[in-house]
Amino acid sequence: MNSHTFASSGPLRGTISIPGDKSISHRALMFAGLAVGCSTITGLLEGEDVLATAAAMRAFGAQITRSTDGIWTVHGAGVGSLLAPRQALDMGNSGTSTRLLMGLVASHAITATFVGDASLSGRPMKRVIDPLSQMGASIEASAGGTLPLMLRGANPAVPITYRLPVASAQVKSAVLLAGLNTPGITRVIEPVPTRDHTERMLTGFGAKLEVGEENGERIIAVHGEADLKPMDVTVPGDPSSAAFFMVAATIVPGSDLTIRNVGLNPTRAGLLQVLRQMGADITEVDPREVGGEPVADLRVRHAALTGVDIDPAIAPSMIDEFPVLFVAAALAKGTTRATGLEELRVKESDRLAAMAAALTAAGARVDEHEDGLTIHGSGGEPLRGTGNARVQSLLDHRICMSMAVAGLVSQAGVEVDDIGPINTSFPTFQRLLDEATQ
Ligand code: S3P
Numbered sequence: 001m002n003s004h005t006f007a008s009s010g011p012l013r014g015t016i017s018i019p020g021d022k023s024i025s026h027r028a029l030m031f032a033g034l035a036v037g038c039s040t041i042t043g044l045l046e047g048e049d050v051l052a053t054a055a056a057m058r059a060f061g062a063q064i065t066r067s068t069d070g071i072w073t074v075h076g077a078g079v080g081s082l083l084a085p086r087q088a089l090d091m092g093n094s095g096t097s098t099r100l101l102m103g104l105v106a107s108h109a110i111t112a113t114f115v116g117d118a119s120l121s122g123r124p125m126k127r128v129i130d131p132l133s134q135m136g137a138s139i140e141a142s143a144g145g146t147l148p149l150m151l152r153g154a155n156p157a158v159p160i161t162y163r164l165p166v167a168s169a170q171v172k173s174a175v176l177l178a179g180l181n182t183p184g185i186t187r188v189i190e191p192v193p194t195r196d197h198t199e200r201m202l203t204g205f206g207a208k209l210e211v212g213e214e215n216g217e218r219i220i221a222v223h224g225e226a227d228l229k230p231m232d233v234t235v236p237g238d239p240s241s242a243a244f245f246m247v248a249a250t251i252v253p254g255s256d257l258t259i260r261n262v263g264l265n266p267t268r269a270g271l272l273q274v275l276r277q278m279g280a281d282i283t284e285v286d287p288r289e290v291g292g293e294p295v296a297d298l299r300v301r302h303a304a305l306t307g308v309d310i311d312p313a314i315a316p317s318m319i320d321e322f323p324v325l326f327v328a329a330a331l332a333k334g335t336t337r338a339t340g341l342e343e344l345r346v347k348e349s350d351r352l353a354a355m356a357a358a359l360t361a362a363g364a365r366v367d368e369h370e371d372g373l374t375i376h377g378s379g380g381e382p383l384r385g386t387g388n389a390r391v392q393s394l395l396d397h398r399i400c401m402s403m404a405v406a407g408l409v410s411q412a413g414v415e416v417d418d419i420g421p422i423n424t425s426f427p428t429f430q431r432l433l434d435e436a437t438q
Contacts, residue, residue, distance in 0.1 A: 001417060001418040001420070002418055002419055002420050003390070003415060003416060003417050003418060003419070004404075004415070004416055004419045005407070005413045005414065005415040005416075006403070006404040006405075006406075006407025006408065006410075006413060006414050006415075006416065007407060007408075007410075007413040008382065008407070008408060008409065008410055008411065008413065009252060009408045009437040010252075010254070010437055011249075011252055011253065011254035011255040011256070011302070011437075012245065012248055012249040012252055012255040012256075012257040012300075012436040012437055013255065013256055013257060013436065014257065014258070014435065014436060015257075015258040015259075015260060016245065016257065016258070016259055016260065016432045016435060016436055017237065017259075017260045017261060018237040018238060018241045018242050018245070018259060018260070018261070018262065018426075018432070019043075019045050019046070019047070019237065019238060019241060019426060019427070019428055020043040020044050020045040020235035020236070020237065020238060021045065021197075021235055021236055021237065021238040021239070021240075021263050021293075022045050022047065022049060022050060022096070022238055022240065022241075022425050023096065023169070023195060023197050023238075024197050024201070024233075024235050024236065024263070024291070024293070025041075025044045025045040025050045025053075025235055026049070026050055026053045026094075026096050026097060026100060027100075027173075027197055027198055027201050028041045028044065028201065028233040028235060029041065029044070029050065029053050029054050029057050029064065029072075029074065030053065030057060030100060030101070030104065030177070031201055031202060031205045031228060032062070032074035032076055032205075032230065032231075032233070033057035033060065033062035033064070033074055033076050033077060034062075034076050034077065034078065034079050034104075034180065034205075034228050035074075035076035035078075035205055035206075035228035035229055035230040035231070036076055036078045036227065036228070036229070036230070037075070037076065037229065037230035038073060038074070038075050038230050039073070039074045039076065039230040039231055039232060039233065040071055040072065040073050040074075040232045040233070041071070041072040041073075041074065041232075041233045041235065042070075042071050042072075042232070042233070042234045042235065043070075043234055043235035043236070043237075043291075044070075044072050044235055045235065045238065045425070046070075046427065047423060047424055047425045047426065047427055048092055048093065048094075048423050048424045049092065049093060049094035049096065049097060049424045049425060050094075052090065052091050052092045052094050052097045053094070053096075053097045053100075053101070054072075055089075055090070056085070056089045056091070056097060056101055057074075057077075059083075059085035059086070059087070059089060060077055060082040060083055060085065060104070061077035061081065061082060061083040062074055062075065062076055062077045063075040074230075076228065076230065078228075079180050079181050079225070079226050079227065079228055080108070080181050080225070082104065082105070082108045082110055083110065084110035084111055084112065085110075085112050085113075088113040088114070088115045088148070089101070089112055089113065089114050089115070090115055090116070091114055091115065091116040091120055091147070092116060092117055092120070092424070093116065093117050093119055093120055093348060093395060093397075093421065093424045094116070094120065094424065095120060095123055095170060095347075095348070096170055098114055098116060098120065098125070098147065099125070099127075099128045099170040099171065099173070099174050100170060100173050100174055100177055101114070102114065102125070102128050102132060102139075102151055102174055103128065103132065103173065103174030103175060103176070103177035103178040104177045104178070104180075105137070105151050105153045106132040106135055106136075106137035106151065106153050106154065106157060106174075106178040107135065107136075107137075107153055107154065107155060107156075107157035107178045107179070107180070107181035107182045107224075108153040108155060108181060109153060109154075109155035110152075110153050111150065111151065111152045111153070112150070112151055112153075113148060113149070113150045113151075114147055114148065114149050114150075114151070115147055115148045116147045116148075117395060118395060119348050119349065119394070119395035119396065120147060120348075121142070121146055121147045121148070122146060123146065123147075123346055123347075123348075124144075124145060124146065124346055125141055125145050125146055125147065125149060126141075126145035127165070127166060127168060127170075127171050128170070128171055128174045129141060129145055129149075131160065131162045131171070131174070131175050131178075132151070132174065132175075132178055134158070134160050134162070135154065135157040135158050135159070135160055135175075135178050135182065135186075136154030136156075136157045136158045137151055137152065137153055137154050137157070137178075138151075138152045138154075139151045139152075155181070156182065156183050157178060157181065157182040157183075158182065159179065159182050159183065159184035159185055159186045159187075159224060160175070160186060160187070161186075161187040161188075161189065162175050162186075162187070162188050162189065163188075163189040163191070164188065164189065164190055164191065164192075166343065167190075167191070167192040167194050167315075167316045167343070168194060168343075169194035169195040169196075169197075169198070169267075172188050172190060172194060172198065172220070173198040175188050176188060176198055176199075176202070176209075176220060176222050177198075179222040179224055180202075180207065180222060180224060180225075180226045180228075181224065181225065181226075182224040182225070183224050183225055184223075184224055185221050185222070185223055185224065186221070186222050186224060187219060187220065187221045187222075188219070188220045189217050189218070189219050190217060190218040190219070190220065191217050192313075192316055193218055193267060193316065193317075194267060194316045195265065195267040195268055195316075195317075196211075196265070196267050197265070197293075199211055199220055200292050200293065201233070201292065202222070202228075204231055204233075204292055205228040205229060205230075205231055206226075206227065206228055206229040206231075207222060207223070207226045207228060208222070208223035208226065209221065209222050209223070233291055234290050234291040235290075235291060236261060236262075236263035236290040236291055236293045236295045237259075237260065237261040237262050237263055237295070238263065238425075238426075239262050239263045239264065239265075239268045239269065239271070239272075239321075240268070240320045240321060240398075240425075241425065241426045241429075242259045242262040242298065243271050243320075243321045243324050243325075244324050244401045244402070244404070244405050244426075244429070245257060245259050245300070245432070245436065246259065246271065246272070246275060246280075246282060246298065246300050247275070247324045247325070247327055247328045247405055248405045248408055248433075248436075249300035249301070249302065249436075250275060250280045250281070250282070250300055250301075250302060250303055250305065250328060251302070251305070251327070251328060251331045251380075251405075251408075251409050252302060252408050252409060252437075253302050253380075254302055255300065255301065255302040256299070256300075256301045256302070257299075257300050257301075257436055258285070258297055258298065258299045258300075259297065259298045259300065260297045261290065261295055261297065262295060262296060262297065262298050263290075263293050263294070263295055264284070264287075264293075264294045264295060264296055265293050265294060266294075266317065267316070267317050268317060268318075269317060269318075270314045270315070270316075270317030270318030270321065271318040271321040271324075271325060272298075273314065273317075274308065274310055274314065274318065274325060275305075275325075275328065277308050278305040278306055278307070278308055278328065278329075278332055278336075279303050279304060279305050279306050280300070280303050280305065280328075281300070281301040281302070281303040282298055282299070282300050282301075283298070283299045284296040284297075284298060285297040285298070285299055304333065304380055305328060305329075305331060305332035305333065305377070305380075306332055306333050306334055307329060307332045307333065307334035307335045307336040307337075307375070307376075307377050308336055308337075309336075309337045310325075310336065310337065310338045310339070312339050312340025312341075315340055315341060315343075319343060319344075320347075320398060322338065322341060322344055322351060322355075323351055323354075323355050323398045323399060323402035324398070324401070324402040324405055325338070326338070326355045326359060326366075326373060326375055326402070327359070327402050327403075327405050327406045329375040329377055330359055330362075330364035330365075330366070330375055330377055330378060330383060330406065331377055331378055331380060331383075331409055332375075332377035332378075332379070332380075333377055333379040333380065334376075334377055334379075335374060335375065335376050335377070336374070336375045336377065337372065337374050338372040338373055338374075338375075339369070339371050339372040340371055340372065341371055341372045341373075342370070342371050347396070347398075348394075348395060348396035348397065348398065348399075348421070349393075349394035349395065349396035349399060350394075351396070351398070351399065352368055352369075352372065352373060353368065354392070354393075354394050354396060354399050355373065355399065355402065356368040356373055357391075357392065358391040358392070358399060358402075358403050358406070358414075359375070359383075359406065361385055361386075361389030361390075361391055361414075362383045362385040362389065362391070362403065362406050362407075362410055362414050363383035363384040363385035363386075363410065363411070364376075364378070364383055364406075382409055382410055382411045383406060383409060383410040383411065384410075384411045384412070385410060385411070385412055385414070386412070387411075387412030387413070389414075389415070390415045390416075390417050391403045391414055391415060391416045391417060392417055393416050393417055393418050393419070393421055395418075395421050396421060397421040397422050397423075397424045397425045397426065398425075399416075399421075400416050400418075400419050400421055400422050401422060401426065401429055403416050404416065404419075404429075404433065408437070
């Protein structure tokens with residue numbers, strides 16, 4: 001365990017560049033690994049989660065190399081031609097790698113075993129086991145439908161139409177990826193829209209994919225036995241990583257920070273909307289497109305925030321940003337109520353319980369409910385914890401970084417028991433924080 005104390009800081013100033021988007025990086029490696037021919041990926045996030053995906057794609061037969069200038073080259077194995085991995089696939093902490101790759105294996109005539117760390121081994125896999133079983137895969141999971149699990153793919157698999165019972169881009173993507181090597185048309189019905197990187201990028205790689213709408217629900221159809229062609233992907237910066245700096249610069253007085261190259265796909269941009277509703281001062285500079293995704297630089301200046309009731313409908317577009325939004329709410333004037341967030345209990349940690357405990361230890365006033373938190377803000381006053389509270393990060397990178405931001409506005413500092421998990425998604429976090437606050 002590698003503990004660290006984050007202490008109050010001066011303003012965040014200057015310009016920082018955040019690393020590549022994690023969701024897009026996983027997909028770039030997977031789709032390039034399925035294409036026939038040579039793709040390149042620029043701006044790939046080199047965090048542990050994405051490296052787990054790269055290792056798995058190598059085990060499936062893709063050739064993946066990184067050149068000294070940081071560009072990744074992938075010679076794909078081809079849809080339908082994945083090899084059976086010789087060893088168990090170690091997914092580490094990464095739910096995205098696990099669920100999407102389970103989809104890939106499900107329609108190939110191979111068997112793969114998935115293992116992960118203590119956090120991942122507690123997370124529900126039934127949500128992907130159900131549709132993939134309907135497609136013909138057979139899956140032996142640990143009790144409770146968790147990792148370690150063994151998945152035997154079906155070939156040919158059976159195309160299905162699957163209505164998502166939970167708003168999850170991972171489940172949607174698992175079914176669509178299984179559909180790539182399934183004869184006929186595989187459909188996913190999405191009652192609530194979730195991040196659409198799979199749809200955008202698969203189209204770029206030449207898959208035949210149709211997105212329509214019926215009775216207010218999105219329907220995504222993928223035509224099977226696809227031939228993917230290689231492409232050069234540029235990965236935009238991760239809005240979920242930018243989030244920590246958006247909140248930090250907003251709540252630390254005197255800050256004026258520019259965050260370059262932030263992905264602003266509408267299915268990911270909920271935090272920006274909510275922070276603005278609370279009174280944040282964030283301007284989008286030079287809006288443009290990178291890798292088929294909308295991107296801008298964000299100029300964030302300190303602002304006094306006011307508590308709000310967060311519309312549960314916005315949750316999917318900021319699902320990973322709630323931990324750091326709770327920190328912003330702890331500094332706002334008045335009360336913030338967030339509801340409809342049951343999904344936060346099955347992320348890398350139970351993020352409602354983890355953030356309620358961590359913020360309370362740091363001196364914030366928080367009530368925990370079944371499906372959300374109510375936070376009574378300090379009105380801009382520093383958090384006054386006892387000073388000897390140790391925050392449990394529970395193998396959850398976003399708890400670590402959110403509480404690092406809380407530390408910047410605390411009187412006595414915030415000690416996080418283990419900051420190792422930050423490397424899963426944002427290995428340059430500490431360096432950028434030092435740069436911005438020096
Ligand atoms: C992701 C989808 C979300 C998100 C995760 C990444 C993806 O998970 O929380 O960090 O890349 O598809 P769910 O699909 O479980 O909501």
